[in-house]
Amino acid sequence: MLLTSLDPLAVARGDDMPDAVRIGDTTLSRTDILGAAGALAKRIGGARRVAVLATPTPATIIAIVGSLLAGVTVVPVPPDSGPAEREHILSDSGAQAWLGQAPDDTTLPVVPVRVHARDWHTHPEPNPSSIAFVLYTSGTTGAPKGVLLSRRAIAAGVDAMAEAWDWTSKDVLAHGLPLFHVHGLILGVMGALRVGSRLIHTVKPTPKAYADAARAGGTLFFGVPTVWSRIVEDEESARALGTARLLVSGSAALPVPVFERMRELTGLTPIERYGMSETMLTISTRVDGERRPGWVGLPVRGVETRLRDERGGDVPHDGESIGGLQVRGPMLFDGYLNRPDATEEAWTDDGWFKTGDVAAIDEGGFHRIVGRESTDLIKSGGFRIGAGEIETVLLGYPGVKEAAVVGLPDTDLGQRIVAFVVGDGFDEATLIEHVASQLSVHKRPREVRIVESLPRNAMGKVQKKLLAADSTPPAS
Structure with missing residues (x-):
């Protein structure tokens, strides 16, 4: 039941x-x-x-x-x-x-x-x-x-996602995500128990483990971009997932090339969604709706969203203009333990939670997450630039496996755009020109650093503050 x-x-x-x-x-x-x-x-x-x-x-x-x-x-x-x-x-x-x-x-x-x-x-x-x-x-x-x-918030959050994904007791959820975050624990364990679906936890989210779970009847798979990137590099394991019903990616932006490769190898178009510890999952593409690479979809049942500029004004829903994302809904948290100051700071006077993320919304209400205001909103030469847009373009270049873009202090521009890239078969000038040819010239990186790896946390998110901390501003 x-x-x-x-x-x-x-x-x-x-x-x-x-x-x-x-x-x-x-x-x-x-x-x-x-x-x-x-x-x-x-x-x-x-x-x-x-x-x-x-x-x-x-x-x-x-x-x-x-x-x-x-x-x-x-x-x-x-x-x-x-x-x-x-x-x-x-x-x-x-x-x-x-x-x-x-x-x-x-x-x-x-x-x-x-x-x-x-x-x-x-x-x-x-x-x-x-x-x-x-x-x-x-x-x-x-x-x-x-x-x-x-308890009320968790119930509301799970039920909203079950509706968006048509998640029922007939499904078999499979994932290997950590059990101390919203994705792996609240949705990945409590969700399965509440919905009544079976759960296969693979302990580690390896391509082979996910393929084995598919062969064991898995119909609904959760993963983060790092997991999906590794799976599409293992063609046999990826093709085994073709028997599933839904492949869900979250916790960070899914690179468009990985999105396309997943669709090619599995025959399934990935579901992308957005959430955080404080909000659980509030935005998602739907099982019966459009699934657009680089976009996380529409607010789920009971959720409202809005964008605000630095002065608190409305940001147009034109798919390009970016602003601070604010949300409200029944699955939001009750505050920070022992931190009334942080709790008060996180909410607007009229009752909206300030996510700290930057987003764009198109005319149809589809959301694209640009990144964190603290690390992904770059103010360079008078322009407000989203790091995620540049990263998407870089990841589309042959040989680029990973990319992270940050704004570093610059005496002339305020912040200069610096890209950290993992891969081979290209040089700095080529990547800078590639971005300039795909986006506005002011969005091109002023510097590209080719590195062996990017620092990530347990959920696969790039820790950009570590990249910035290890970098020093240029001599004036």
Whole structure:
């Protein structure tokens, strides 16, 4: 049955699914998950917040579901977080214990997660406004902030995406994304449990693992651009995905050449969507609508968007003019934990969330994300330029595998456009001329640096602040 609450497995006893979740080599039925989660919920009832080291394991699934059944807030912790980041998350969140696996140096109590335990005690449904998760941001502009996501918001977000993608209990969701972000955890685990579809988590998002998941019946695949780029380089694995129904890309812009190659090898046109920890997923191309390379589609059910210029004025919806993207809708977060200043700063006086992203919207309401205001909006020679537009053109040049464009300080221009490019078979002058021939001349890079790789975080996003930090301004 489809669920009307966020109790993720409120399923009739006789309605079991023997392979509800397959994670790595372990398969769990709904009864397995609900029984083990019920046993855990009985032990942690009354707690406020608990930390879960979000490894891709059955114990992580049980820990999260058990916490939700008990009405206890979950704080997912990245498994590869360093001691300083981990200590910040634990102290800031006020987590009272670890559930399951814990770091060796922890001082918090550890509550074991017993995958084979069973308890069928009924737990009352918590208030929909109660906080289900505290997700910590990547911390690119300071210490990570705790994003408060309510049960009501998660339900609204999952249901809106299910409608946009015609996602039903007949689907088999497959992905290998981390379980501490919106994409992999909220949509990729909670979404499957709420919709009632089976879930295959591949542990790692390798081309072979995705191909194996397709052969096992996967119909709906989640990936980030780095994952899809690697898959299209493995033609055999890519073609295996042709039996799927939908291929979804998010967390960063999907390069147009990868989009086209996916369509060529799989026969499927990718779905692109937009969201962030604070908003979950708010914009997406639809299963029954246009899928345009480089564009993320239309607002999902219940969501409104608008663009604002630097003075707070309207930006025309002409597909070219760019502005700060603001959104509102039922799946937005309740604020930043312990940060009333940051929470207030994130919202406009009339109730819109300032995403910090720059976008363009065309006459039909289709959205194109240019990038972050802090790193992707370049002000050069009096022009406002989106880095994403330049990156798309660079990625269309033969031999270019990756590209990141930043604005670096310049005494004459204010900022000069610098492109960091991975690939071979070209030189700096050729790429500069290529961009100038495709876009306005003022959008051409003033400098191209050919590098071996780009710094990325766990979700595959390029960390442009690291590129900028490693660069020094030219001598005046």
